[in-house]
Amino acid sequence: METGNKTTGVRVRIVLTPDVALGPGKADLLEGIAESGSIAAAGRRMKMSYKRAWMLVEEMNRVFREPLVLSARGGSKGGSAQLTPTGQTVLENYRRLQDRVAEAGQGEIGAIRALTRDMSDGK
Amino acid sequence: METGNKTTGVRVRIVLTPDVALGPGKADLLEGIAESGSIAAAGRRMKMSYKRAWMLVEEMNRVFREPLVLSARGGSKGGSAQLTPTGQTVLENYRRLQDRVAEAGQGEIGAIRALTRDMSDGK
DNA sequence: ATTCGATATGTTCGGCCGGGAATATCGCAA
């Protein structure tokens, strides 16, 4: 289905500035916006408050040279949001990064997981 | 110098259980313990309170089948700590994972960074 | 003009996470 699961596997974060990073959360948010055409809907989908979703979008739009998300107020639907070409590029590259990481690191990840205690056996 | 820098590049976290993960922080802590032979010293080195360092160690020792760190109280130096073979294996695999991720993802990471606004020149 | 739903933004409030201090315990060495 979709990637970037939180409760298992590996998570990748690109540290862009000392206090701004791009990880699974923002990537999923971008994807949700692209699919739903709305910041609010994307936020609801991942059980995130609109305020927080909007703050993440605002943060992303700040750190990149061009905004990743364009939003519009008003209209028949009340408003809308969509990814810019830059936003699509960032999302695509992040998803590809996730895939490559999962593949390139499967040996090490497996080696580490094999040493963990829970699940795998009964309990 | 050393790996696993926090303020730049990419960070990898292996989610082991819904609320326990292995990331750069714990890896650096393991490395510090291996080098200093002390939880307290490793914590000081990375400006982390002893309490927090000890809690992280305790957490790691719990999620893995065998402890990653063995600690001893008393003695001429007051006490000591060292990595078990399992601990060394985990640390080695994590470091190798970091390297592989950095290499395998350099294209995507570069593509994303190239779109950011700040510091792209030397600095 | 009124309605509607989403964007945009401020404010408040509670939880919880981590730091710091305090305390106990251990074992070797002097």
Add this chain to the structure above:
DNA sequence: TTGCGATATTCCCGGCCGAACATATCGAAT
């Protein structure tokens, strides 16, 4: 046997983060 330094553990407290409310604003459609 006393001292030392690190491990082990508890308690308190302030700060920060996010949730939840509360508004304000916009624009197309009715």
